[in-house]
Amino acid sequence: MLKKFLGIFLLLYIPLLVLSLLMLAGQRRARMVEFYEEETSVATNKTYFLSDVCQYLAHNTMYWTSIKYPVDFDPLGLDKEFLQPYLDVLKNLGFYDQFRIIDLNGEEMLRYQSNEGREMELAQSQNKVHREYVREGLKLNKGEVYLSRINLNRENGEIEQPYKPVLRSVGPIYDSNSNKLGLVVINFRMEDILKPIVSFRSKGNTYLVDSDLSIVSASTTKYSIPNEVKEFQDSLKGVYRLEDAGLQNLKDTTFISNGTIWSLHKLDLTKGALRNSAVFNEPKALRTTTDWAVVRELPEEEISKGLWPIYQNFMVLHLFSIVALSGIAYGYLKYQQTKLKLVGELKDKNESLLQNKSELEMINKQVKQSNLRLKIRNEQLEQFSYLISHNLRSPVTNMTVILDMLKKQNDVSGVQALLPKLESIASSVFNLTEDVRYYISILDRNEVDLKEINFRKLVEKVRGDFSESVLDNDNFKILYDLKEWDTIIFSKYYMKSIIHNLLSNAIRFRNKEVDSYVKFRTSYEKGKRVLYVEDNGLGIDLRRHKHNVFRLYRRFHRDISGKGMGLFLIKTLLESLDASVSVKSIVGKGTSFKIIF
Amino acid sequence: MSKANILLVDDDEIYLYLTERLLEGISENLEINTYTDGEKALDYIGECINEGNELPGVILLDVNMPFLDGWGFLKEFRNLKSKMTTPVHIYLVTSSERERDKERAKEFDELTGYVVKPVSEDKLVEILTAVYENQW
Incomplete structure (x- = not known):
């Protein structure tokens, strides 16, 4: 499961x-x-911002380099008055940390620097000739601006405390005669x-x-x-x-x-x-x-934090999926189990139906077989009853006629002439009742006991019944050809009677002109046992008697005694055990009976 | 006047004896022949035809007989019919009142009537009257 x-x-x-x-x-x-x-976008935008700042600072520097300074410029002496308005502006520029004018020898001509209150004030000039920004500044042409690295401000070689990141912007300055005077150096406060x-x-x-x-x-x-x-x-x-x-x-x-x-x-x-x-x-x-x-x-x-919602969604989806799919799988399994159970039940029922069908078919077959037997038996009985009623009715009607005649007889001789006829009628009725008794005794099912019969032994035994007959004569032979089969399960009583009648007929209707024989031959045809009983006797005119050969009280040879019961009995006995008999015959040549078991 | 020729065919010899007596009682002017089976009766008719003898005017024919029964007789009689110069009235006489036999009898045009035993004197008179119209 x-x-x-x-x-x-x-x-x-x-x-x-x-x-x-x-x-x-x-x-x-x-x-x-x-x-x-x-x-990428954040980094790009930051660079744009810094670029704009640098542009602004450079532009701011350009303001100082674009001034036409006096010849022999002396910012702290003669030209102090010229410079004062510019310096007034300088005081309010809070992002300036230092503002210096340096001559071509690297000496500071003017130095303003911001104090702790971020106000620009005049300070002691220093020599900056060795500083990189001075060297680079002196190489500049008119209109050019140099921006230094951003680093911590140093004073007199030492990093100024508290730390102050600055960017130095440098530009060349000229006098009114376009003579290069030196450099303007602005230290911009970069912290902000x-x-x-x-x-x-x-x-x-x-x-x-x-x-x-x-x-x-x-x-x-x-x-x-x-x-x-x-x-x-x-x-x-x-x-x-x-x-x-x-x-x-x-x-x-x-x-x-x-x-x-x-x-x-x-x-x-x-x-x-x-x-x-x-x-x-x-x-x-x-x-x-x-x-x-x-x-x-x-x-x-x-990144993990940024990706977490995706993973979260994935996990929620899978949690939900696991629950849903478990439900589906369970449901499907239940459905399959129910289906299998139903199929199993159906199979059982089907098998049961098939078994019932098979039983019904077998019963049906048995019923059909019984029906056939009953039909045959009915026909036999009908034929028998017809003949019996006919043969019984005949003496009765004769008696009726005799009685009428007796009533009309006036003389004794006439009556005496009729009396032997009455005796004859009585005798015929007696014979008839004997036939009926014999017939019924043979058909009595209680006598039927199916057992294996050795065919030759049974024929030989029946042969004994004819001891005083022509069987002792060499002119009549019983021949056997029992290669195909020589035993059969059948009623011994019936078989004995059948053989007796066939032998009796073969003997009685033998052709005295030839050496007579009767031959018992066995074979298999269409899977059934077949017995042929062939003789070289007088034969039967089948053209005339074809439909009457096996009927009761039928005789075909006028000069040979018989009641006409033998073949009727043979057919009755065989059909009552699902066997059949047919005949082929040529007058003067012989007769062949074919019995199919 | 020649005698009326009556042929009785039946394997019951007592019936033949009694019927012959009854016919003799009815008229002296009857010639009666009897046979106990159809085969012999056919031989007799064949003989009449071949020798130009008078054929029976009436045949009372039984159904159940050995050697050749009434039905077999009728079939073979049919083959001889063309050679007959005078009409032969065949009455099928039987103890049976079975419908199957009555139906089968209708198949034979050769039959004039169907009589159930016992065959009484009156019945015989009726047959003779019908066939010979008081000419017997």
Whole structure:
């Protein structure tokens, strides 16, 4: 029962499982594509934002480089008045950390820097000739702007505390005679700009990296430029090694590694959300010594969370399917069991019907056989009763006539002449009753006892009944040809009577002109035993007597005594045991009786 | 006037004796021949035809007889009919009142009547009257 249940259940469930697994894989793939697209989109948008910021900062720098400064510009001396209105503007620019004018020798001519209250104030000038941004700035042509790497601000060689990420924008300045005076260097505070880049409401992490994949800012730490923060350097190396994730260079890519989706999008300073209005639509006008890229990391656990609803749906579907299919399998099994039971019952009933049919057929056959026997017996009885009534009626009618005649007789001689006739009538009635008694005694079923008979032995035994007859004479022979069969199950009493009558006829109606014989020959025809009794006697004129051969009181040879009962009895006895007899005869040649058992 | 020729065919010799006596009692002007089976009766008729003797005007024929019964006699009589110059009236005489025999008798045009035994004097007179119209 359990095995069948599991069989049916699995038959239904496995295709569903395979199909749903294919669907699950499809849904998962589609969701992963969505993750890819989402991550790519987020990274791209971040780069657009940063590009716009850089454009803005460069544009802001251009403001200072586009001023025509006085010849022999001296910002803190003679030209202080010229510069004052510009410096007034500077005081309100909160995203400026430092504003400097550096001469062609790398000496700061003017230095403003923000104090703790984020107000710009004049500070002590320093020599910056060895700084990269100064070297790079001095190489700039008119109209060009250099943007430095974003790093922590350093003063006098030391990283300024608290940490302050800055981007330095550098541009060349000229006097009214177009003579190059030096550089304007603006340190932009990047903390407020970097925060929206790396902070994102969605899941996963965002990194801003530079050309060598150094992290500028990341959503995973509150520190910008974390690899410059000494106390975090060692641990950060282990945690934020983006190279290990497969990121080798700044090339736009999105891929999955160790279950984590990585998407890198490189910053293109000529493109951004505002790129149509960008000042630096010529790439060469904006110079940097680094590139930046935004990296998005969607960790495995976040992906799993994102995929969970799909798995959840899959499990709910399967839970429901298991319950439903179990019900179906159970129902089907019950249906099959009921069906099998019904089929079994039907089979039993069918077998019973078949058996009944077979019994009925057998009974029917027996009834038919009985009917046939009864019919034959009826015919025999009818014929017999007809003849008996006829032969009984004859003497009675004769007596009636005699009585009439006696009434009319006046003389004794007339009466005496009639008396012998009455005696004759009485004798004939007596003979008739003897015939009836004999016939009935033979037909009495109680005498019938079927047993195996050795045919030759029985003939030889019957032969003894004719001891004083011609059988002792060499001129009459009994011949046998019993090769086919010599025993038969039949009524010995009947068979004896049949043989007796046949032998008697053969003897009485023998042809005295020839050496007579009677031959008993057996054979099989159509699966039935057949006995031929052939003689070379006088024969019967069948043309004349064909229909009367086996009838009662029929005689065919005038000069030979007989009652005409023998063949009638033979036929009656054979038919009462389902056998039949027929005759062929040629006058003067002989007669052949064929008995089919 | 020649005698009326009557042929009695029956295996019951007492019947033959009695019927012959009755016929003799009815008329002296009858020639009566008797045979105990159909075969002998046929031989007699054949002899009459062959020798030009007068054929019986009436035959009282029994049904059940050895050698050749009444039916067999009728079949063979049919074959001789064309050679007969005078009519032969055959009455089938039987103890049987079986319908089957009566029906079978209708198949033979040679039959004039069907008589059930006993054959009384009156019945014989009736037959003779019918055949010979008081000419006996």
